Every structure is written in structure tokens, then in C-alpha cells.
Amino acid sequence: MEQMGQYLGAGLACIGMAGAAIGVGNVAGNYLSGALRNPSAAASQTATLFIGMAFAEALGIFSFLVALLLLFAV
Template sequence: MFNEVILNAAKYVGAGLATIGLAGAGVGIGTVFGSLILGIARNPSYKDELFKMAILGFALTEAIALFALMIVFLLLFAL
């Protein structure tokens, strides 16, 4: 009984720590689009190229967030 309580506590602590990756992804997405705005403000003629790169950066950053969320769900529901 005591071991089960310890296991559940460790599971919830681990899931909480894994959500830090979601906050980091939020910061990364903000940085990507902030840089896009600055780049377009400096040189509007490169708008299309900068937007393509920003979307790629957004997708890669969001993939990291999804991996972190997947780890959280694995910790909570698979163990």
C-alpha cells in the first residue's frame, strides 16, 4: 500500500516536471514570431521568405511541445 502511494506521488511529480517543456515551447514560439515581426519591420521586401522560415520554426517548436505533452500523458496513464 505504501509503495503504491509513493509510486503515484512520483508519477504526479514527474508529470508536473515534464510540463516545463510546454512553457519552454511557448517562449520559443513567442521568440519565433517576435523575430518575424522585427525582420519584416527592417526589410518588408523579404516578407514571404521570412514567413516561410517562421512557419518552419513554429512547427519545430510546437513538435517539442507535443513531445513533452506525450511524456506527461505516458507518465499519467501508462504507468
């Protein structure tokens, strides 16, 4: 019963990885939309793109860490 709870909790914690994937897609899509509207400003916004992707991906990494802690921590 305890092991089932660990697996269930880890699976629920992994929902954050789906949120990270949606967030990265949203950031990249908005960057491409802006770059196609104003190509001359696209080069100056590349750093902002990578920072936004890093922040969005941090959610996935944290949820993966929580899932591992739920599975393997006693």
C-alpha cells in the same frame, strides 16, 4: 506514494511546454522584427516562420506526450 511520483514527474515533464511557448514567441518576435526592418523580404520568409514555429512547438508536444505516459502508463 507511487501516484505522487507519477504526478510529480508529469508536472516536471510539462516544463517543456513552457519552453515551447517561449520558443514560438521568440520565432514570431524575430520574424516581426525582420519584417518591420525590410518589408519587401517578409513575404519570402513566411515559410521559414511556420517551419520554425513547428519545430519549436514539437518540444511542447513531446513533453505533453511524456507527461501522459508518466500518468497513464503502468
